[in-house]
Amino acid sequence: MDDATETRDQAWERRTELPLFYASLLFLAGYTVSVVAYRAHPLWRDIGLGVVVLTWACFIVDYLARLILSRMRPLRFVRVHWLDTLIVMLPLLRPLRMVKVHDAIEARHNRPRRNLYARVMSYAGLSAGLLGFAGALGVHHFERQAPGASILTLGDAVWWVCETLTTVGYGDMAPVTPGGRIIAGFLMAGGLALLGAVTGSFSSWMLQAFRREDEETPGK
Amino acid sequence: MDDATETRDQAWERRTELPLFYASLLFLAGYTVSVVAYRAHPLWRDIGLGVVVLTWACFIVDYLARLILSRMRPLRFVRVHWLDTLIVMLPLLRPLRMVKVHDAIEARHNRPRRNLYARVMSYAGLSAGLLGFAGALGVHHFERQAPGASILTLGDAVWWVCETLTTVGYGDMAPVTPGGRIIAGFLMAGGLALLGAVTGSFSSWMLQAFRREDEETPGK
Amino acid sequence: MDDATETRDQAWERRTELPLFYASLLFLAGYTVSVVAYRAHPLWRDIGLGVVVLTWACFIVDYLARLILSRMRPLRFVRVHWLDTLIVMLPLLRPLRMVKVHDAIEARHNRPRRNLYARVMSYAGLSAGLLGFAGALGVHHFERQAPGASILTLGDAVWWVCETLTTVGYGDMAPVTPGGRIIAGFLMAGGLALLGAVTGSFSSWMLQAFRREDEETPGK
Amino acid sequence: MDDATETRDQAWERRTELPLFYASLLFLAGYTVSVVAYRAHPLWRDIGLGVVVLTWACFIVDYLARLILSRMRPLRFVRVHWLDTLIVMLPLLRPLRMVKVHDAIEARHNRPRRNLYARVMSYAGLSAGLLGFAGALGVHHFERQAPGASILTLGDAVWWVCETLTTVGYGDMAPVTPGGRIIAGFLMAGGLALLGAVTGSFSSWMLQAFRREDEETPGK
Incomplete structure (x- = not known):
C-alpha cells in the first residue's frame, strides 16, 4: 500500500479501523451488560444501553463518512458494500470484519506475515x-x-x-x-x-x- | 453455445428452463398450502392440490417432449437421464436441477461469470x-x-x-x-x-x- | 493385468473375488435372519445360523488357500494381510473389501473407468x-x-x-x-x-x- | 540428522524423548488410578498420586534442563516454546507432543518413512x-x-x-x-x-x- 496512490476513503478506512474495532468491543461489552443486568439495578442497564447507543452512533457516522468520501451514488454504495451495510444495521456482526483489523494490527507492528x-x-x-x-x-x-x-x-x-x-x-x-x-x-x-x-x-x-x-x- | 449447432432438444431445454423453474416454485407453493391447510377450509386444500396436479402435468409434458425430441429409444433415455426421470416422479427433488436454472438466469442477464x-x-x-x-x-x-x-x-x-x-x-x-x-x-x-x-x-x-x-x- | 505374469495367488484371488462377494451377502442375510428371528420359530434361527457357519467356512478356506499359494511364512502373511486376517475373524467387516469386488465387476463388464x-x-x-x-x-x-x-x-x-x-x-x-x-x-x-x-x-x-x-x- | 552438527539441547531432546514418553504414560496411569480409586482403599489413591507427582517432577526437570541448555533468556524460552510451557503445567496435554515421539520410534527402528x-x-x-x-x-x-x-x-x-x-x-x-x-x-x-x-x-x-x-x- 503506497501512500501516494491511496485515495481519501482508503486513508479514512486505514485510520479508523482500529478505533472502530475498540468501539465494537465496547459495543459488545455494553450489550452484554444490558442483556445480563435485566434483573439488577436499572443503573447498570442504563449504562449498558448508553454505551450501545453511543458506539452505534460512531458506526453510523463512519458509514456515512465513507459513503461521502467514496463519491458513489448512495444506492450503488449500498450494493457494493452490502456487508458493511448489514453490519451497520446489526453491529453484532462486526466480528466478520476482523480480517481487516487483523491486517491493521499486523501492519502497525510491522511483523512479517x-x-x-x-x-x-x-x-x-x-x-x-x-x-x-x-x-x-x-x-x-x-x-x-x-x-x-x-x-x-x-x-x-x-x-x-x-x-x-x-x-x-x-x-x-x-x-x-x-x-x-x-x-x-x-x-x-x-x-x-x-x-x-x-x-x-x-x-x-x-x-x-x-x-x-x-x-x-x-x-x- | 452457438445457435447454429444447437440441436432441437437443446433449444427446447433452453427455452423451457425458466418457465419450468417458476412452475416448480408454484408446485412447492401448492404443496405447502395443501400440507399446511389440512385443518383449514377444504377450499384451500383443493386449490393447493389443483396447483400441484397442474404443475406436475407440465413436468410430465416437458419430460415426454424431451423424450421425443431426443430421438432415443425410451429405455435408453430413461437410463441416460435418470436424474430427470427421478425428478419427474418426485417433483420435490426439482431443486437439484437449480444449476441449469442458475446458468440460464446468468446467461439472460449477460453477466460475467x-x-x-x-x-x-x-x-x-x-x-x-x-x-x-x-x-x-x-x-x-x-x-x-x-x-x-x-x-x-x-x-x-x-x-x-x-x-x-x-x-x-x-x-x-x-x-x-x-x-x-x-x-x-x-x-x-x-x-x-x-x-x-x-x-x-x-x-x-x-x-x-x-x-x-x-x-x-x-x-x- | 497380463495373464502371463500373473502369479498363482493373484489368479486365485481374481477367480474367487466375485463368488466370495456373493457368499458375504449370504453371510449378511443369514446373520440378519438369526438376529431378527430370536423370537420366531427356532427353525428360522437354525437356517440363519447354518448359512452363517457355512459361508464363514468358505472365508476360512479361502484365507488358508491364499496363505498356502503365497508361499510366505504364516506369521509374515498375517502381518502383511492384516486387514484380511481381521476380516476372516469378523466377516461383518467384509464390506471394506468392496473396492476389489467393484473393480472385478467393472473389469468383467469391460466398461471404461x-x-x-x-x-x-x-x-x-x-x-x-x-x-x-x-x-x-x-x-x-x-x-x-x-x-x-x-x-x-x-x-x-x-x-x-x-x-x-x-x-x-x-x-x-x-x-x-x-x-x-x-x-x-x-x-x-x-x-x-x-x-x-x-x-x-x-x-x-x-x-x-x-x-x-x-x-x-x-x-x- | 547429523550428530556433528547437533547442538547440546537437540542431543538432550533426542535422548530424553522416549523415556519421557513412557513417563507420560505412567503419569496417565497414575492419574487414572487416583481419579478412579476415590472410593477404594486410600492406599490406591496414594500410589496414584505418588506416580503423578514423581512423573510430573521428571517433566519439570526436563523443562529446566532444556531451558539451561538452550542458553536463552527464560522469558524468551517461554515464548518460543509456549506449547512445551503449557504442557509442563498441564501434563495431560502431553499427547500433543506425540509427533516427536513417533519420529523417534521410527528413527530407532530405522524403518523407511x-x-x-x-x-x-x-x-x-x-x-x-x-x-x-x-x-x-x-x-x-x-x-x-x-x-x-x-x-x-x-x-x-x-x-x-x-x-x-x-x-x-x-x-x-x-x-x-x-x-x-x-x-x-x-x-x-x-x-x-x-x-x-x-x-x-x-x-x-x-x-x-x-x-x-x-x-x-x-x-x-
Whole structure:
C-alpha cells in the first residue's frame, strides 16, 4: 500500500479501523451488560444501553463518512458494500470484519506475515468466537423469560453456542422461541462455515508441516 | 453455445428452463398450502392440490417432449437421464436441477461469470435450502398426526431441518414415523453432501482470498 | 493385468473375488435372519445360523488357500494381510473389501473407468452403507434385551445408524450396553472416515464440474 | 540428522524423548488410578498420586534442563516454546507432543518413512485418542459427585468422549458442572481439529490410492 496512490476513503478506512474495532468491543461489552443486568439495578442497564447507543452512533457516522468520501451514488454504495451495510444495521456482526483489523494490527507492528494457513485459522477462529459470543447474547435475550426454556443464564447460552458451533448438539439445551431459533439458524450457517475453514486449514497446515519435514531430511 | 449447432432438444431445454423453474416454485407453493391447510377450509386444500396436479402435468409434458425430441429409444433415455426421470416422479427433488436454472438466469442477464467457489457455494446453498424446505414439508406431512410426534407444526419441521442439515441434532425433535424417517435419511445424505460442498468451497475461497492479498502486497 | 505374469495367488484371488462377494451377502442375510428371528420359530434361527457357519467356512478356506499359494511364512502373511486376517475373524467387516469386488465387476463388464471422484464416492458410500447395516445388526444383537434400551427393533437400529453416521445424533436412541457402545465406537470411527471421503469427493467433483463448464464456454 | 552438527539441547531432546514418553504414560496411569480409586482403599489413591507427582517432577526437570541448555533468556524460552510451557503445567496435554515421539520410534527402528497421509492419520488419530482419554479423566473428576450429573463412571466418560469427538452428541450424557464444561469446550476444539485432520487425510489418501491404480493399469 503506497501512500501516494491511496485515495481519501482508503486513508479514512486505514485510520479508523482500529478505533472502530475498540468501539465494537465496547459495543459488545455494553450489550452484554444490558442483556445480563435485566434483573439488577436499572443503573447498570442504563449504562449498558448508553454505551450501545453511543458506539452505534460512531458506526453510523463512519458509514456515512465513507459513503461521502467514496463519491458513489448512495444506492450503488449500498450494493457494493452490502456487508458493511448489514453490519451497520446489526453491529453484532462486526466480528466478520476482523480480517481487516487483523491486517491493521499486523501492519502497525510491522511483523512479517505468518503462514497462510495459520492466518486463516486465527482469522476464522476469532471471527467464529466473537460471532458465537454475540449469538449467545442474542439467544439469551430471547430465551431468558420464555416458558419452558432450557437456556436460562448467559453461561448456559455460551455452553449452548459451544455445542452448536461444533455441531455436537447434546440437546440438553435448545432454543424454544422463534426469535432464538432464527438467531440459531444464522449462527449455525455462519459459524459452521467459519469453523469448517479452521478445521480445513488445520488439516492442510498439518500436511504441509509433515511434508516440509520430509524434504528437510532427505537422507532418511 | 452457438445457435447454429444447437440441436432441437437443446433449444427446447433452453427455452423451457425458466418457465419450468417458476412452475416448480408454484408446485412447492401448492404443496405447502395443501400440507399446511389440512385443518383449514377444504377450499384451500383443493386449490393447493389443483396447483400441484397442474404443475406436475407440465413436468410430465416437458419430460415426454424431451423424450421425443431426443430421438432415443425410451429405455435408453430413461437410463441416460435418470436424474430427470427421478425428478419427474418426485417433483420435490426439482431443486437439484437449480444449476441449469442458475446458468440460464446468468446467461439472460449477460453477466460475467463470478468466482468459481462463489458459484459452487451459491448453487449448493440454494439447492440445500430448497431441498431442506421440501423435506420439511414431506416430514410434516407424515408426522403431523402421528402419536408421540415431536414435530407438530411446519415451523417445527423447518427448525428440525436446520438442526439436521447442519448435523447439530439437538434431539428436541425427531421423526417417529417410518415415512418421516425415510425422508429424513435421504435428506441427511443429500443435504449433508450439498452443505459439505458449501463449507468446503467457503474454506477454499477464504484461502484464495488470503493468498491473493499476499500477492498484491509483495513488499510487506 | 497380463495373464502371463500373473502369479498363482493373484489368479486365485481374481477367480474367487466375485463368488466370495456373493457368499458375504449370504453371510449378511443369514446373520440378519438369526438376529431378527430370536423370537420366531427356532427353525428360522437354525437356517440363519447354518448359512452363517457355512459361508464363514468358505472365508476360512479361502484365507488358508491364499496363505498356502503365497508361499510366505504364516506369521509374515498375517502381518502383511492384516486387514484380511481381521476380516476372516469378523466377516461383518467384509464390506471394506468392496473396492476389489467393484473393480472385478467393472473389469468383467469391460466398461471404461468412470470419473475418479465418482468411483471414490460410490466405493466409500457402498462400504459405509454395508458397514452401517452390519453395525445395526451387531448393536441390535446387544441391545434387544437390555433393560432401559431405546433401540428395540432392527428398524430402530437402522435409523440409529443413519443418525450416527451422519453425526446428527438426535439422542432419541443410543446404545446402553458396553457391547453396543464398543460397536458404536468403531462404527463412528470407520463410518465417519468413509462418509467424509464421500462428502469430500462430492465437493471436489462439483468444483471440477463447474470448472470444466467454464472451460467449455470460454466466450461467455 | 547429523550428530556433528547437533547442538547440546537437540542431543538432550533426542535422548530424553522416549523415556519421557513412557513417563507420560505412567503419569496417565497414575492419574487414572487416583481419579478412579476415590472410593477404594486410600492406599490406591496414594500410589496414584505418588506416580503423578514423581512423573510430573521428571517433566519439570526436563523443562529446566532444556531451558539451561538452550542458553536463552527464560522469558524468551517461554515464548518460543509456549506449547512445551503449557504442557509442563498441564501434563495431560502431553499427547500433543506425540509427533516427536513417533519420529523417534521410527528413527530407532530405522524403518523407511511411510506415506504422508498415513503418517498424518496415525499421528492425529493417536493424539486425538490420548487427548480424549485425558479429557475423559478430567471430566469424570469434575462430574463424579455433581448433583444431576449424567456422567457417573469412567466408562460413561469414555463413551461421552467418543460421542463428542465424533460430534454425534446423542445427549444421553453431557457435563453439568462449569469445570466439566470448560474441559469439554477445549476438548471439542482440539479434538475436532485433530479428527478433521484424520478424516481429511483419509479422504486424500483414498483419492491417491484410486488415482495410482489408474496409472498402473493404463491399458484398461
